[in-house]
Amino acid sequence: MTALKLHNALETIWGRPRGWRGVLTNVNHSDLGLRFMIAASVYFAIGGVLAMLIRAQLSTPRAAFVGPEIYNQLFTMHGSLMMFMFAIPFFEGLAMYMLPKLLGSRDLAFPRLSAFGWWCYLFGGFILLGAMALGLAPDGGWFMYTPLASKTYTPGINADVWLLGITFVEISAVCAAIELTVSVLKLRAPGMSLMRMPIFAWYILVTAGMMVVGFPPLILASTLLEIERAFGWPFFDPERGGHPLLWQHLFWLFGHPEVYIIFLPAAGIVSTVLPVMVRHSLIGYGWIVGSILVLGFFSFGLWVHHMFATGIPHLALAFFSAASALVAVPTVVQIFGWLATMWAGRPMLWLPMLYIGGFFFIFLLGGLTGVMLAMVPLNWQVHDTAFVTAHLHYVLIGGFMFPMMAGIYYWLPRLTGRRSHPLLGRLGFWLVFAGFNVTFLVMHLTGLLGMPRRVYTYQPGLGWDWPNLVSSMGSFVMAIGFAVVVIDLGLAVLFGRRSSRNPWRAATLEWALPMPVPSYNLASLPHVETREPLDRGHALARSLAAGEGYLGRDREGLRETTGVEMVSGRLTEVVVLPGNSWLPIATAAATGCFFLALLVGLYWLAPVALVVVAALAWRWAAALGSDTDRGPLDAGRGAVAPPHHEAEEAPGWWGSVFTLTADATFLMSLLFGYAFLATVAPGWPPPEMARPSFAAAGIVLLAVLAAFLAEREGLAASRAAATARARAGYGLAATALGAAVLALLAFGWLGLPAPSGHAYGAVVWVLLGYGVVHGSIAMLMLAFVRHRLAAGYVSPARMLEPRVVRLWLRYTLAAMLLVLAAIGLPGAASWRW
Template identity: 65%
Template sequence: MKALRLHRQFEAIWGTPPGWRGALTTVNHSTLGKRLMLTAFGFFLIGGVLAMLIRAQLATPHSAFVGPAIFNQLFTMHGSIMMFLFAIPMFEGFTIYMLPKLLGTRDFAFPRLTAYGWWCYLFGGSLLILAMLLGVAPDAGWFMYTPLSSKPYSPGINADFWLLGITFVEISAIVTAADIVVTILKLRAPGMSLDKMPLFAWYMLVTAMMMLIGFPPLILGSVLLELERAFDWPFFDATRGGDALLWQHLFWLFGHPEVYIIFLPAAGVVSTILPVMARTRILGYGWIVGAILALGFLSFGLWVHHMFAVGIPHMALAFFSAASTLVAVPTGVQIFAWIGTLWSGRPQMRLPMLYLLGFFFVFVMGGLTGVMVAVVPFDWQAHDTAFVTAHLHYVLVGGFVFPMLAGAYYWLGHLIGRQRQYTLGVTAFWLIFIGFNMTFFLMHVVGLLGQPRRIETYPEGLGWTGYNLLSSVGSFVLAFGIALFIIDLSLQFFHAPRTRRNPWGATTLEWAMMLPSPSYNIASIPNVDDRDPLAARPALALELARGEGYLGEPRHGWRETLAVETASGRLDHIVVLPGNTSLPIWTAAVTGAFFVAMLLGLYWIAPVPLIGVAVLGWRWAAVLGRRTDIGPLPLGGGETAVTHWEARDPPGWWGSVFVLLADATFFGSLLFGYAYLWTVAPGWPPPRLMAGSLIEPALGVIGAGLAVVGARAATRRLARDGEGHSGMAGAGLALLFGALLATALLRAPAPTGHAYHAVIAVMIGYALFHVGVALLIQIFVHRRGRAGYLSARRSAERRIATLWTDYGAASGVIVLLATHLPGLVA
């Protein structure tokens, strides 16, 4: 009876209200995770249909199924959908749904940010699908190489749909990555130190960090190319000091880590399911963690691996070839750990295990061909042939789709609360496995015979016809397998019996919950003292259901969970999460309005949505906080802790740190582009540099110093006296903003004349934006202090404002020095 009472009380606090209002305002991670997975799977089906159309066109020589223009749209949209709208969102959705359950917590650190990311993804993806329905889909390839994607060679709106839609989607990825990192580092069950985390959490921690560092270069490249297309700023135009290869560098700075960003979450699924199927513990936990960290680090040293054929120096070829080969080592460590786990256990051939065996076969083949294309002489021969297409699919489908299909059956009880009953899944597996290998293994062969990628037809007599026909037949076999998988899951959902708790006999925390899991996950939060908590305490699920852990009794209608110290996992503070709200969907809609205005060429309207985002952001932060101190509150078991309002480093502070990390990567990529063009682009330096001056840099340095010193002084006064105003910080930021604005208005030449002037304009605009944001945050925190939301205990908002002030001041000074010093030296 107690468990039932607790369930009803927690559902009243954490549940989603019925009806359309509840659907639009929910911030519950389980609901949003399911939506994201279903939407990503829908995009996967669309991308699959496009792939079948491609294979139908290539089945025979001189095919007239579609013309060249439509074919270009087909392969561009297929690649874009699979890479940007399926693979990354699918593992994000799975992570949003499953990660808090694995960590023994009740939700993500920033539920409203989770909802905002979902709506941005939905709106951005819909833009691309709308383009396809209107017949103006992107047609320059999913890699959008310049100058093909530049205005002279892609004059329509097609490329703009890609640049703006993908950038919109990438906003979703960035905010979700920051949310994932903070949740893993702070919102674990007490006692779960880093060395006791489930391996999936390690995989996702490294993956999310890679997203924060790897996605900003692509966002920068998209921004620069859209500025070139919309306003004729010549970043990639060699006749005016640009360089088309700059796009390739920015794209592959994202693109090669992207392969591992897709693989690592799937590898986390493998490391979670495999020991359960083998009925043993995972072998080499520490080695796997080391391999994950090494893979995340090495993946950023490989981007030129995709540019071996562009004419780079031999020293660079040797370095990147060696790095591309070296990355196989941490991948091999994981594979041998998985094989060792199977060898030391007693594997059971259940359906998830079948998909894992398919993963081993396909992914290892993809890895072997990856080593082949890492060797420069072979890559020169195979580059831009169907061999590379086959390799890519073996790595991505083998490394991602097969493990996710295994996860779909393994966590089926969690998702729908029913146990697998029908055997169609086995037939579906064999159709998928045979159809996939039939399709793409033959593409290796035809690629070695010389068939290029991205051709819509080919002549007879080259020896390609039979292979292409069989490959096309295989693609339809694969499609039948996917259709049977959908039918099988539908039958389980509507007709299979209810599942029991923990049907696999697993040892991780997600199986300590009711199935399907309630909106609050667990009635009380456990204290974890083992890497396999359910194996160490078999009665843990019952204890938690009775409310015998932490926060077992709801109070004040709060959505409470716990935060821990980052490394040790010791209890730190209580986090009170925000409830359902319409702010995320409105903010996403206004953000989308900016991209739509840019897409339609309504540039004079575009600033209005940006102002709207600022207003909503102000409202977003203004509804949080308290005007009174609370002090420590009881948790259960005789322990107490303060709330996050009074904690020194609450999740909001950590979130700002990692958002600024992504921001700094964007800025670093911009500085890289500036240095790259200065070094290799034709016509650098330009005939006339920007007029140098000591006045603006001097004023900027003074303003930055005042801002940093003033922000820190206000933080110290708040901690000491309970009040602290940031007037000096605000004045310093205003002075720095004025120095940057004067530089833009008085010194900077027109950005259309030369790439140097265009880059300078972007750098000044970047600095102005961030100094303005820091100034706005300082004004907000000043008003919060006047309204009573700050005290010596409640000082986190002031410390967050200091972070943004430091970043705005540093970036502003760097831009002033970078823009003025060359002119002074010249």
């Protein structure tokens, strides 16, 4: 097959339909990545306009530009848009676009999941923007602290918009995290071991893993506060056994890792772009990889340093203060690696390198003030002042925006096939750099002079007048700089000079792709033997375009890419990816209806939406897999590998592992809240302790054991091709699980207090609800496998779906037992029949 014929065949398989149908059904990672980046940039622009309004209000004392109500909405929406709608979605989009190209793959592991995440992100953003247009925007701060955000002090739906809209968006973030994690681990070019991966892939892998573990506490906190607001369950009400600090713990369990979730991808860009700009390979690759892993781990042990002023014990103050200072060590390791690379190379002051230089200056200052804030005495003095606002922006804008701009200009030829105007780009950089430092450097002084955060005005004569005026002037200079950058990028896309295939003479695989990038990325996939696989010429690119690598052929119209063993990079399977579909947008719309029903108080409609989501999920899963044993396939280059649904550890299985990891984090966070309230909340436990039922608990235990044994028998029969016996086993497992769910509900109804009277009842009923929901999901999955057995989609060779269901069922059974123990054991003396 000639290169042209191969291109046409693959474009037919991987391309999207024309018109609106193609826009709505497209699952291609390049298109979705661009959508995420463009939408995030729009949200950044909106957040920037809100920032200008905030600075206009604060530029002079007693300003009457906006009143306190509008000001509260402005700074809440500014923070929320920048943190949730811009920073993370932008790096997700960049990672979605670049990762397959860097890894030598044709797409991400779960293209339809990427599309579902995109539509959830878009619809969740519409909820926030629609509320802002109607004057109902959130007004409790982007941190939504209780009791300010409770129904008593925020009676409208403003807080509900934040809680439900942000939770909807966080579903998108978790989907992206699972997608990126599995893609880095499983969908690499053969031969690309973990230590041959591009350094950017390491940063994304650790960041995505942090998101899997870091986002569930926020989703839990938002869920609990929305339940309290909607139904009066008192999780955060101290008069009924709750505690407002529970919100802060759960929020900052997410909020501090969030800082590193934002920083690490930007640092990954620095580690990728800097070596190209200085014409020298990255020095200390292994040390930097180790520092990334340590930083990701440490970031989860620092959340309490946001709460130093809440009266926590001195031992905890000392521990978290020391940990907050020590976290600088892995960051410094990366900085030393970058400096050593610059020292050994020959820096070229192209525009990406200019932004990296700006990053070094600004992030260093932000890091120094971060170490200062880790010291408890200073933290007490400047807590909730403008000093903290300045530090936050130095870390986030300096540590994120400047590297991201370096990455955009570095990959602009890859994204558009064109180059930007060097003078206009430099003008934009200097305006942003100067405006940023004028705005926030002075704000440190404003905070040291005592100006608190989140105030809409101030009195003259306090020494805050001229620092606020200077900061406001600097912010407008910075805004002009960003406008110049936008104009420069727009002109580059429309009229810029056409770029060569590899203008920077880089050595990573994304520069081997043709221009413009085809929908399938590479006509055939490479075998990687070094960390810098791309030669300085075009020999590799030409051989891949001619189909001389892996999968350089059209096989029955299937979307194929390579799957590898996670550590060694050895070829293990041919991954067959699903094509374009309406299912992602339909499922996202049904999920959006669920959140909208809760927002407007139509609670009866929410279960209907969930039923629709379940039906669409069934249809989604039913569209995957194969009803034929295909055996080892010709993968090219003399290699053979089975299709992924006949492999032992397919991407779908690993996707379930990381999904359940996020789920387990949600449960652990809930149990943490239970233990926290039992330790510190007033009036805990209530006088009317629960009186759990032995009978109901016994039925739960017996039903769990029956479900475990029946599913085990069903899986064994499936492996033996005994279809009738397998279907009977799965049917019995579903029945037993249904009995466990009913018994768990009876356990609550017979012995637990009402959830609205005391926080104890509220928390244990949420625990029960967790078990019931997961039991219902597992029942649906068992029924699905039973159906697939009858349809011929399961055989001794094709065991992926039964193995995934076993994983989910065993997690569900363990979770139900853990819930039962958590509720019953503290009150074991009061058990009754």
